[in-house]
Amino acid sequence: MTFSSTTMTVASGYTLSIGGDLDVSASNLTIKSSPGQGENYFYVGESGASPTKYIKYTQGGALEVKGDIKADTLTINGTAAAAWLSAQMATIGGWTIGTNKIYSNSGTTYVALDSGTTNEEYAIWAGNETSSSANFRVKRNGDVYLNSLMILD
Numbered sequence: 001m002t003f004s005s006t007t008m009t010v011a012s013g014y015t016l017s018i019g020g021d022l023d024v025s026a027s028n029l030t031i032k033s034s035p036g037q038g039e040n041y042f043y044v045g046e047s048g049a050s051p052t053k054y055i056k057y058t059q060g061g062a063l064e065v066k067g068d069i070k071a072d073t074l075t076i077n078g079t080a081a082a083a084w085l086s087a088q089m090a091t092i093g094g095w096t097i098g099t100n101k102i103y104s105n106s107g108t109t110y111v112a113l114d115s116g117t118t119n120e121e122y123a124i125w126a127g128n129e130t131s132s133s134a135n136f137r138v139k140r141n142g143d144v145y146l147n148s149l150m151i152l153d
Contacts, residue, residue: 110134 024031030051032043045054045066053067090097095104100116110129114120120131127135127147135147 108135 026047030043030045030047042057043054045051045056051066054065056064056066058064087097088099095102101112101114101120103110103112105111106129108127111126112129112131113124114122114131121139122131122134122137123140125131125134125137131137137145139145
């Protein structure tokens with residue numbers, strides 16, 4: 001391990017152990033570890049009283065992120081709550097969410113809702129992955145097409 005006036009270097013293959021709190025600050029970044037003290041167990045983020053971006057692991061075991069999360073894959077095992085969720089593609093409860101379209105299953109059990117205006121003539125369809133071949137379909141103008149209708153009293 002080497003020290004200079006501005007740098008601490010730990011060589012590859014070595015571990016730096018700190019027996020107490022860790023608090024590293026720079027002009028726009030704070031890294032803090034305070035096991036058993038205060039609000040934060042581990043914090044990395046902007047310095048100052050009102051940071052706009054940070055990652056915090058709290059004593060209660062919660063991971064708190066202020067700012068965007070960007071990941072190729074994000075897996076959440078448990079409950080996820082969000083005030084706003086934005087995704088270009090996703091799968092939720094067996095439904096696939098695509099650009100302007102939500103759909104599920106395949107073949108005769110296929111169901112879709114399409115809010116786009118280019119690729120599909122129909123806004124809602126069921127019974128076939130091709131909207132114009134589906135047993136039930138609704139055009140954007142409200143016209144309904146179905147192969148059979150049963151009215152019970």
